[in-house]
Amino acid sequence: MIQALADGILTGAIIALGAIGVTFTLGIMRFANFAHSELLTWGAYIALVVVAFAGPGTPTGPLSFGWQLLAAALVAAVLTGFAAWAVDVLVFRRLRRRGALPLTMVFAAFGAALVMRHLIVLIWGHESRYYTRELQLAVELLPGARMLPDQIFILGLALAAMIVLHAFLAWSRTGIAMRAMAESPALAQVCGVEVDAVVRLTWIISGALAAFAGVFTGLTPQLHPEIGFNLLLSLFAAAILGGTGSLAGAVVGGFLVGLGENLSLLVISPGYKGAMPFLLLLVILIVRPQGIFGDKA
Amino acid sequence: MISYLVFFACIVLILSLLTLGLNLQWGFTGLFNAGVVGFYAIGAYTHAILTASPQPQYLGNFGLPWLVGVLAAMAATALAGWLIGLVTIRLRGDYLAIATFGVAVSIQLVTLNWEPLTGGSQGLTRIGKPFAQLFETPFGFNLWFLGLMIVILGTTYWALDRVLLSPWGRVLKAIREDETAAVALGKSARRFRLEAFVLGSTLMGLAGALYVSFIGFVSPFDFLPIVTFQVWAMLIVGGSGNNRGAVLGALVVWGIWAGSGVAVTKLVPPSRAAQGAAIQVILIGLLLVLVLLFRPRGLIGEAAVVSRHVND
Amino acid sequence: MERRGRSAVVSAVALVAGVLAAAPAAAQTCPVKIGGVLPLTGSMAPITKKIAQAAELAIEHVNAGGGVKGCPVQFILRDDQGQPTVGVDAAKYLVEVERVPAFTGTISSGVTGPIIASVTAPSKVVQITCCSTASPFTLDGRSGGYFFRTIPTSKTQAYATASETARRGMKKTVVVYINTDFGTDMLRFYKAAVAKLGGEVIAEVPYNDNQPSYRAEVTKALAAKPESLLLIGFPKDAVTIVREWLSLGGTKSIALNNSMRTMDFVNGVGAKFVEDVFGMDNAQVAGPHVDAFNKAFEEKFQADTKGPGVHTQYDALMVMALAMNISKDLTGPSIKDAVRRVHVPNGTPVGTGPAEFKKAVELIKAGKPIKYFGATGPIEFDANGDVTGPALVWKIKDGQIVTDRSITIEDMQTLFKRVEN
């Protein structure tokens, strides 16, 4: 029970990082970006390239990796951010300017996801890859709850990233402009907010967080071309659960989905685990159709 | 060659039926059903369970006639559509999508885990095919099935055209186009939506029954979410809100999906097959993006789409 | 709009037809075509890579050894993407457009099933799979005798596993298994066998493949306080499961199925952590024919041959090519009958590699019977089109996969009797 809670929080933290990007694209670009999961994958593989040059570093303290992997994650975050923006310039911006319906964007995203995922296959192949071959033993945090040192570190890092992002959105003028844009692009424009600039920033932030989520997923324990795709449904469930466009929503949604997936196995057969996020979602949507933190439109 | 084309055409027509069902829900009523494959699965399994030849280890497998299976499949999907619609239809846009998506995932998991009824991951076989015993060769059967599909699809197409021109169909469009009209209609707007949802789902169930009676085998792997995406891609590429577009989309998207595989086989030596296959999927993605970039409203857009903006 | 729509239809049809027309509709002339359907992309793709290479090697050996009926063989390989509709379309294309009389494939039973039902059986072409183990495919006569597999059914492996866990005195075992036909078959037969041979399954935890994490499943399995684990699945997910299992304090007494006999798995988990595990695999009795294959594969691809489906895929195509040579013509029905004549009790033994294939072709031409020993050992199909092979137990020593002991065919037959009576 306590173990399942601990596991749920861990899974939740990674889902939350990815779901933030999904909720931003839903809130600001106003479409469901099915290619978002591929940004996780790309982030993870970019970090792999850096690690291949720099090595994962000597294990530091209880961790299985050194500063090199963190540096790799940062490089991956920056590059994935720009990659996300590049996809926007190549595909989504063109569609926006042609007045495409949101659904058209969704399927363009689906097409882009196929391309992005299989480019990874083409470059790196299907085989699993590893940042580090170390295997850690879990430490007992609480009676009955074991966690890996790496995972505790990841959890801390993920929470830190969320707090930084929250501060940025709450207090910086650019952050306020982003939230303004999420509510009403037209009104934001007549306030002098440049749509393209906000869109660019949104992609960069989403891509960077996705890269972190991807690296963290890859660390426990392996990378493969479908690492992001396998998380796609959880990401969307979390984003919608929390209410689209809401940072707090995505974070809470992420943790709820993570906990739901892990705790559910106490009562149902693991065969039905895949349905858990949705059943949770269905219940919440019936009680609160706009999501937990969503605003009634 | 002809035999393959007949087979290909049968699959396209089955997929067209799915796309038409979705078009009724999305194109004409604005209901974002992202659980297409769930209804497809219900139709398929209902038909399979009723018509497959009896086997001791299964609860179902009643060996009933083909037509009974098809009609029961439609009835079962209609019922499922009604129940699911009752709960989810008041959700808006994206939320309806994710809810229906979840329902489809759950349905697939039930087919995977409820072994005594569905055969679990082993699947069910020897499913009722229409008059298969009359045909010596698979080509003969496929040709007959193609004829059958043309009649079924033609009838459906014609009936949908009628229905959409009827007062009922015009109300649907009004609800989709104009939120105030929908609000003014209040409760009955929800009823209209629900009716369209049920009717669309029924078509998907019919498609499912036809698919398994064409293939003769069903397993949970037939109903992965990718199928929903494919059907949506067909509708969007063809042009939603337009039944001709729906059928055209099914042809073009499935043509790309199957044709690109042939192209890769012809151009890439077997030793590079893995890379070739990755390239094939990249091509599929690229073509989808390009079609949407150059025809954002689909190959055949809806004629009256401009009218919505003029009254702003 | 109207005209544009129509021209789009016309061009779409033209596109499809054009691509198809490029295929010459030839049968019985050179080269002889053999088809293949494998999941080159999708979630099964990681294990398909070596399987496709084994297929390529087989075709190379066949061609170097004289081909089929004096013609070189052309291998046409299609991707099924792990999707049934795509796989059926690919098989239909191979049979109807390329006119192959026989093809090999595929891996996922969810794809193999509809192919048997809608292509193989009605079109009367031969299908030999390296990897689809779902038990009903060969048992209930649905294939009309046109479907064969070079991989022993899950039953063989499950019984062998049970005999080994019993021999090692494994008690209080939890079974974590992939929720597919393969996993459920294995579990069912394993439980049946353990009941007779000794041991106890205290919990069964199914898992769905391609999950980002299996902590929940592992936690659930550990909750039963097991003394040993039997893990049935595929390497990619298994690496995650075993790592999570070990790091959460699970026992190192782990039994594995055949798919994990690959360095991908061993290196993935980390060799030093799996010193105590053991696994089962089908057949592969030692011998020159096995070594010849291993050597040829390693030379060509600079990779070892360990991994699911590698040996069985090679044999699937070798058997197919031998049968096509034996068959009086290249039609499905006669190839089907010829498949059963590649391993005749009083035949001259032939093995793997181009030279042995050449020898076999000459024997066939001379009207003499042959007895094929393949990369997996003797290939003899039973009435259903299944092989029962010997089994082996493997373990990990000094970071390498080594054979612990073999279970001979005779032992297997005794085992079957003990369990089923």
Place this chain on the structure above:
Amino acid sequence: MSHGVAPHLQVTDLVAGYVRGLPVVHGVSIEVDRREIVTLIGPNGAGKSTLLKAIAGLIASEKGRIRLGGRDVTALPAHRVVSSGIGFVPQTGNVFTTLTVHENLKVGAHLVRGSLNERLERAYALFPPLAARRPLRARALSGGERQMLAIARAVMADPTLLMLDEPTAGLAPRVVEEVFRQLRGLAEAGIAVLMVEQNARAALGVSDRGYVLTEGKNRFAGPARALLDDSRVAAAFLGGR
């Protein structure tokens, strides 16, 4: 109007609409000077709101010219139009309901570099009720307060031209008076004010001049007093009272 110098805002023969080729504004010309309030009136669908949106750069103009302070701003995107000195208060959705009052004002000054403290204090001084509501989300405001916030937000960027689309729609008469008083004050401070009003009689009452648009074209123009007295205008566009 005829000062010899060019007027502050000068719109000449403007053609604009939501869909290219289907214009709603068919060649309208208007002028607004600093320190004056100009009101556009006309029936529904006359193109009044469309005209404001075109000036604000929210929709593209197909033909004609828009000049502000002698500078051509016709083809500028909306955020550049703001920096050229035009503030716009749309009719609906004119505040960010999910943002606090304070944040709304900050967004209003998005283009202003450096510290905003002085401007914010000035805005609160101008609209005292907002000062008390500073940390509240705009969703919690009353209709009058929202309108005040919308105007305050628009003047945060120091516009030289302020455009308002039906600023008094749905407000109580007392609040309407207050809004008009505020606008008068802004005009006296040197801003050019251009508004669209359904409440034509009251709006013309506080305006210097007015334009009547019908079917996307100029119909009447003149000093507000003269329009109020014109029997043709009164009968057709000012309602019964």
